[in-house]
Amino acid sequence: MLKIVYLGPQNTNTHLAALRRFKSKAKFNHAPTVEDVFRAVELEEADYGVVPIENSLEGAVTRTLDRFVQFKQTPARIVGEMELPIRHCLITLPRTSRDKVRIIYSHPQALAQCQHWLDKNFSNAARRETRSTAEAVDDLLAKEGLWSRDEKAAIGSPELARQHKLKAAPIPVDRDNRTRFLVISSMHESGRGKRNKTSLMFALKDKPGALHDALIPFKSCGINLTKIESRPTKQRAWEYVFFVDIEGHESDKSVKRALNALKRCTARLLVLGSYSVQKG
């Protein structure tokens, strides 16, 4: 039986992504931080790890990118990618009536994503940030504090509400809210699928036009970039590492050619993984 470690707690979006990917054929454990997921994968305590990498509204999950930035010889490779639509619900006790809600708990990203709806429907309720949507429900259920449990609400997934036998009212979405997750492993190779993607990280040479030069190999080999992201090296101020996703598998002839050319015009280059892409 496969062992899967995901960024927890239970019934957060990363858990839902892990469940959808590995279904019931696996044993699931959660870890409190992205760092802990990587460590479990590196120590081979888990076959696969699942972490968020990007949200369509909030952008990159910098904690995950930064885990790669050190260019350390980590045995962890990206072996897959998942994409899930994010469905937020207003979670309350079954007996709570909406006009009684005085405080709403959730993860800062969830609060930000529901901001317009909250402004319109709960302009008088306080908002309180929690470390996860699961912690928001814990706060809702806590009996101590200023508010009674039927004056409180949380924002989280319908699955989270079900777990605690709470009421979940879907929050209408005005924008395309999706999150991408990475599957990492140091024990298993990635499968090659119909549609493949390769994730790279590189540091530029210190000369004018260096970024332009680093993009020439992709253009000349006809390879599409789906994503580019820069992160500080944390070594010297205002020096960056670039994360690039390209279409195609590293065993494709054109990708091989582009990577060879890229190696010559960058200061450092690392292929983080080459894997098939699934839509959630």
Added chain:
Amino acid sequence: MLKIVYLGPQNTNTHLAALRRFKSKAKFNHAPTVEDVFRAVELEEADYGVVPIENSLEGAVTRTLDRFVQFKQTPARIVGEMELPIRHCLITLPRTSRDKVRIIYSHPQALAQCQHWLDKNFSNAARRETRSTAEAVDDLLAKEGLWSRDEKAAIGSPELARQHKLKAAPIPVDRDNRTRFLVISSMHESGRGKRNKTSLMFALKDKPGALHDALIPFKSCGINLTKIESRPTKQRAWEYVFFVDIEGHESDKSVKRALNALKRCTARLLVLGSYSVQKG
């Protein structure tokens, strides 16, 4: 007298940057969010606004970038840039002895930046995240709660300690920790200095190699990119807007030529500002 609005509260790093830039010749007000600073500048309630844009360890301040993403006709332009070294101190009551500290409050970025030092010197103290370093000191001074005031510490600037007559012990830095701040205005033009910078935002055309093509004008006009950052458009998932900083002033011949060429190969282009650069 000039009116300056900065991301507050008082004696946070943005306040220090604003003071250094405008010294005593101005009246300073703080605003609780980046959005509020922009609004005050747009409504001409303030001559200038000061907001953080990037830290050398933690990367872009996405709230500030996102305020530009909408491509709205905002009258606010970037008219200057400041750079400050970040000096963290351990702030306590004068009588507190280090081995008595049970809990340490600060902004998540400050806690992250001092993580190694805290692990080494305060492995047994809890850490609590606050919305600002100023709020951390408020929590230290609060009399209610589980801990007495001499069991508590905060991380913040020496100025913050001085304001409250507290003890400040410098935390040694192991990495180059600097923050860049933007000065924005809708009432005043930017001065042209010895060294100038121009900030741009553009959306790519939907075709392979579009980013590469957008970088050609800079390369062919001999213009150096100091920074590139991508952010989600928030309109459609996995569509991005690019923020680029280049060396030179928009009135320079070479910059003009590059911008004209760039306009032809991007879907949208906006010059956010052109300004002289000062080191902090």
